[in-house]
């Protein structure tokens with residue numbers, strides 16, 4: 001089936017089998033391997049991408065054909081013009097990652113969180129990332145990173161916009 | 165594992181979806197949030213030949229209050245209920261449930277009606293819909309709409325009153341009275357653990373009444389043992405959850421510190 005998907009601001013037209021999952025379409029058809037696959041069953045959250053900028057979705061549990069006509073933002077789309085997105089910079093500054101396997105999903109989940117809730121408190125952050133598992137960090141520094149990014153984005157809202 | 169091959173059809177209206185189901189026959193299935201169906205297809209527990217995707221039917225994503233009930237369309241995701249001010253103010257049982265299903269990312273995809281149609285015995289929405297005496301509207305292949313009380317809608321585990329070629333379009337929850345409260349409780353090892361028990365509160369509150377309800381729940385609970393716990397443990401927890409649910413519901417009515 002022919003689909004047209006805008007990924008990180010770029011439009012792609014591809015012919016896909018309906019059973020192709022979005023995560024595999026991004027990784028294998030488009031070569032965007034920033035989106036990781038862990039559990040492959042909608043549990044771990046490392047495959048999360050943003051759909052139409054305001055919805056975090058687990059791309060291992062959505063078909064690529066469902067993204068037809070939509071805009072997808074992956075971790076590769078966060079950085080703009082060589083400058084890390086405030087969330088990426090904050091994960092760096094706060095040591096919000098160790099092996100980095102969960103990081104793309106953490107970033108995209110918190111990217112959508114900050115769109116809906118620009119100033120979440122610690123409990124709200126912990127709740128929002130409850131569907132993203134990290135085996136390394138103990139979450140403490142991930143929470144601090146999201147707090148840092150939320151403060152910075154409040155001071156400079158234009159930095160939040162990516163894609164399109 | 166990847167799902168077995170299937171054909172995909174994107175419906176743009178309810179009529180379009182129902183006509184597609186009729187055209188494609190018995191093996192066609194509705195695709196809503198996909199959070200139960202896609203994992204099932206990946207494990208090859210489900211093998212539909214055609215998926216009729218209802219995600220592009222924009223007019224199905226609504227939450228509306230009218231004539232003594234709250235209507236939730238088949239396109240409404242858990243996340244929409246969880247974040248609606250109206251729900252937080254007046255529909256406490258629904259607010260609790262929508263915030264406890266799966267995890268926050270799954271809830272941005274999964275739908276309330278999809279959960280009812282899936283009717284997992286451990287699912288949260290079927291339990292809440294039963295407690296709230298909900299009704300489900302179903303569109304028939306002929307284009308008519310019939311409304312089914314939730315007791316008749318949930319037939320058995322993974323089986324509902326939605327027949328071949330039919331589609332559920334809306335669930336309706338009665339608007340609670342001003343002195344009515346509710347609370348939904350669940351024990352999880354981690355987010356996304358499936359439901360164990362529930363309860364809605366009623367009359368003349370006292371500590372004795374709560375204790376009696378807890379004992380009753382322990383008696384009538386008929387759980388199956390699994391790696392989450394034994395039958396004895398689950399029966400005891402059914403009592404604990406009922407106690408918490410009643411106390412939580414009463415607290416919301418301003419009835420605390422019972423004797």
Ligand SMILES: Cc1cc2nc3c(=O)[nH]c(=O)nc-3n(C[C@H](O)[C@H](O)[C@H](O)COP(=O)(O)OP(=O)(O)OC[C@H]3O[C@@H](n4cnc5c(N)ncnc54)[C@H](O)[C@@H]3O)c2cc1C
Pocket residue numbers: 041042043193194195196197198199200201202203238264265266267270273274275276277278279280281282286287288289326330331332333355356357358359
């Ligand atoms: C990691 C994880 C954890 C989860 N934890 C929980 C949990 O704690 N509690 C819980 O209750 N659920 C849980 N779920 C299930 C999840 O909430 C599902 O979203 C929900 O059960 C099904 O909704 P859906 O919209 O995704 O339906 P789908 O998966 O799209 O559909 C489910 C079934 O219903 C049918 N269907 C859907 N909509 C209609 C319709 N309008 N008319 C007729 N048939 C229809 C489909 O054909 C399919 O057979 C979990 C899922 C995951 C992936």
Ligand code: FES
Pocket residue numbers: 036037038039040041042043044045046047048058059060061
């Ligand atoms: S790979 Fe998608 S949730 Fe784990």
Ligand code: FES
Pocket residue numbers: 096097098099100101102103133134135136137
């Ligand atoms: S940094 Fe290793 S899983 Fe999170």
